[in-house]
Amino acid sequence: xxxxxxxxRILLYIALVLLAAxxxxxxSGASPVTAFSVFLKGIFGSKNSFCEVFVKGTxxxxxxxxxxxxxxxxxxxxGAEGQFYMGAAAAAxxxxxxDFLPVVPRVILAFAAGFLAGGLWSxxxxxxxxxxxxxxxxxxxxxxxxxxxxxxxxxxxxxQDPSSGLPQSERLAAAAVLPRLLAGTRVHLGFPIALALTAxxxxxxxxxxxxxxxxxxxxxxxxxxxxxxSVAGGVVRSAVLSGGLAGLAGVIEFMAIQKKLLEGFSADxxxxxxxxxxxxxxxxxxxxVAALVYAAAQVGAAAMQREAGVPSAMVSILIGxxxxxxxxxxxxxxxxxxAAHV
Amino acid sequence: MSDNMLSLAFWTALLASAVRMxxxxxxxxxxxxxxxxxxxxxxxxEGVMLCGAFFSFAAAYYTGSLWVGLLCGMAGxxxxxxxxxxLCVRGKQNQTVSGLALNMLALGLTSYLYKLMCNTGAHLxxxxxxxxxxxxxxxxxxxxxxxxxxxxxxxxxLLLLIVIFVIYRFTRAxxxxxxxxxxxxxxxxAGIQVEKRQMLCCLLGGLLGGAGGxxxxxxxxxxxxxxxxxxxxxxxxxxxxLGRYSPxxxxxxxxxxxxxxxxxxxxxxxxxxxxxxxxxxxxxxxTLVALLLSSGRSREPEAxxxxxxxxxx
Numbered sequence: 001x002x003x004x005x006x007x008x009r010i011l012l013y014i015a016l017v018l019l020a021a022x023x024x025x026x027x028s029g030a031s032p033v034t035a036f037s038v039f040l041k042g043i044f045g046s047k048n049s050f051c052e053v054f055v056k057g058t059x060x061x062x063x064x065x066x067x068x069x070x071x072x073x074x075x076x077x078x079g080a081e082g083q084f085y086m087g088a089a090a091a092a093x094x095x096x097x098x099d100f101l102p103v104v105p106r107v108i109l110a111f112a113a114g115f116l117a118g119g120l121w122s123x124x125x126x127x128x129x130x131x132x133x134x135x136x137x138x139x140x141x142x143x144x145x146x147x148x149x150x151x152x153x154x155x156x157x158x159x160q161d162p163s164s165g166l167p168q169s170e171r172l173a174a175a176a177v178l179p180r181l182l183a184g185t186r187v188h189l190g191f192p193i194a195l196a197l198t199a200x201x202x203x204x205x206x207x208x209x210x211x212x213x214x215x216x217x218x219x220x221x222x223x224x225x226x227x228x229x230s231v232a233g234g235v236v237r238s239a240v241l242s243g244g245l246a247g248l249a250g251v252i253e254f255m256a257i258q259k260k261l262l263e264g265f266s267a268d269x270x271x272x273x274x275x276x277x278x279x280x281x282x283x284x285x286x287x288x289v290a291a292l293v294y295a296a297a298q299v300g301a302a303a304m305q306r307e308a309g310v311p312s313a314m315v316s317i318l319i320g321x322x323x324x325x326x327x328x329x330x331x332x333x334x335x336x337x338x339a340a341h342v
Numbered sequence: 343m344s345d346n347m348l349s350l351a352f353w354t355a356l357l358a359s360a361v362r363m364x365x366x367x368x369x370x371x372x373x374x375x376x377x378x379x380x381x382x383x384x385x386x387x388e389g390v391m392l393c394g395a396f397f398s399f400a401a402a403y404y405t406g407s408l409w410v411g412l413l414c415g416m417a418g419x420x421x422x423x424x425x426x427x428x429l430c431v432r433g434k435q436n437q438t439v440s441g442l443a444l445n446m447l448a449l450g451l452t453s454y455l456y457k458l459m460c461n462t463g464a465h466l467x468x469x470x471x472x473x474x475x476x477x478x479x480x481x482x483x484x485x486x487x488x489x490x491x492x493x494x495x496x497x498x499x500l501l502l503l504i505v506i507f508v509i510y511r512f513t514r515a516x517x518x519x520x521x522x523x524x525x526x527x528x529x530x531x532a533g534i535q536v537e538k539r540q541m542l543c544c545l546l547g548g549l550l551g552g553a554g555g556x557x558x559x560x561x562x563x564x565x566x567x568x569x570x571x572x573x574x575x576x577x578x579x580x581x582x583x584l585g586r587y588s589p590x591x592x593x594x595x596x597x598x599x600x601x602x603x604x605x606x607x608x609x610x611x612x613x614x615x616x617x618x619x620x621x622x623x624x625x626x627x628x629t630l631v632a633l634l635l636s637s638g639r640s641r642e643p644e645a646x647x648x649x650x651x652x653x654x655x
Binding site: 024027028029076078128132134135137138139141142143144145146149150152153156157271272274275278309311313314315316317318319320321323324327328330331334 | 385425432433435436438440442443444447448449450452453454457458461568573576577579580617620622623626627629630633642646647
């Protein structure tokens with residue numbers, strides 16, 4: 001009964017999105033049939049374009065997981081964007097500056113450094129929340145800007161490639177680049193890593209005492225406290241895990257796609273992660289689905305803009321509208337429940 | 343540095359450009375402050391400003407009137423803010439999620455509409471508000487150029503600052519608006535209509551935030567580009583906290599951000615020794631430090647971002 005109604009709800013959302021998309025296409029003066037066939041061809045047209053979905057989806061899976069873990073614990077981490085950059089910067093520092101190490105340990109160390117950097121960056125917000133009661137929402141947003149500017153400073157000073165003079169680091173040695181999985185496409189080892197991390201996060205959150213405690217803290221900190229679960233412990237774990245995952249998104253984008261540290265290469269995937277987590281109802285196992293659907297929409301819409309002149313900004317409108325209607329539905333159904341009680 | 347850093351002319355010019363850069367933040371910061379003091383955290387201020395920027399530009403472009411542009415920009419901002427109000431005040435939904443979703447919606451909507459506007463490939467441009475120098479006052483040393491040789495919207499912002507200060511400091515209405523943010527249950531018991539007042543504050547916040555976005559197009563640039571607010575809505579959130587939820591505080595915080603921005607641009611032209619990003623980081627660091635220093639005696643409204651459910655606990 002419950003499953004069936006959930007399915008019906010999802011189908012309803014899909015129908016509404018298609019309707020809204022059609023309206024937006026028509027309003028931009030294109031023919032819906034052309035636009036949608038270009039959209040689908042943009043995604044499924046070639047091996048390469050199809051694989052782009054996984055390339056674009058990989059960092060979103062990780063930032064989405066980051067937000068889902070944090071939100072489940074009641075820690076409103078809006079800072080995946082900054083944690084992404086701190087992770088990428090730490091990985092760049094290790095991968096580019098520790099060249100006395102052989103490749104494999106260097107790459108592993110870069111991953112560890114990226115996880116730690118992201119985790120510590122979000123731990124600042126957790127500390128300020130726990131110790132001083134300062135809203136983590138605001139602190140993580142401030143930390144985003146500090147991190148973005150920090151990368152700006154880094155690529156102009158200690159991580160700058162002296163030979164180029166541009167604000168960017170040296171190129172990562174070819175041996176240290178995460179290998180591609182399919183010839184002729186950009187899909188890389190980061191994607192299976194992201195899936196493995198999804199499974200790991202699901203396992204931690206659902207099957208371990210640690211994860212159980214974190215969920216209780218998120219559901220009801222008061223109840224957690226009286227049953228002997230440390231609220232601070234839950235929040236700290238959640239902050240480190242969440243920030244670390246966002247940091248890994250930065251590490252993987254750096255080591256597989258950009259291959260140098262640059263400014264502005266996250267393409268807002270930290271902020272998008274918040275919405276991905278929400279679309280996945282903060283369930284780790286659903287995050288890859290939401291992330292890949294979003295990435296596919298982006299890839300298809302880019303083709304639609306190129307070939308049918310429909311602005312790709314349509315995707316942002318639709319995602320925003322979907323989240324808003326999810327909130328509106330939650331409101332209406334709570335009202336209905338209230339009415340039933342009275 | 344081209345000018346002598348110690349010359350009066352340098353500081354006069356720096357201060358004047360700081361005031362111009364502070365204006366969008368002052369508008370949006372005051373709007374956010376009103377919203378937050380009633381208990382509604384609007385992370386969607388970025389989207390509010392972006393809609394303000396776009397709709398003011400579009401209206402000014404099609405009608406040729408900058409003042410019609412301003413009104414439309416304010417209406418655009420209010421639209422986003424009222425959706426937020428509906429979902430969060432009436433619907434008791436999560437304010438962070440709603441705000442972020444609205445930011446994304448606004449980013450998509452404005453970029454989409456702007457693409458349709460310039461389908462012909464033309465470069466769209468409008469006039470900008472002229473500078474009006476007030477007689478005598480504008481000749482004051484240092485402050486004259488900064489505060490008395492600005493455009494009309496800047497004067498309006500400074501007047502609004504005074505009005506809002508007076509309302510919150512000296513009137514019953516201001517007191518009741520703050521009471522809602524501190525303790526909605528007590529306010530309700532005292533006969534204040536909590537939800538109605540919160541919606542009103544959302545509306546005011548949206549109008550002001552929209553004007554802040556409109557300032558970028560109508561007073562500064564005369565054009566629109568995708569995502570042109572570039573995080574100013576989030577900076578306005580910081581300005582409210584740094585300004586400790588008071589109108590004068592918001593003004594000083596907005597000035598600090600404006601000053602850092604103006605200094606950064608001047609440094610960029612003058613030197614390569616320090617990356618300007620190091621300077622750009624400062625206002626955010628200062629905000630964090632200010633948060634730390636003021637902790638314990640925080641001015642944050644007690645019920646900020648907590649939905650008030652009548653008869654609930």
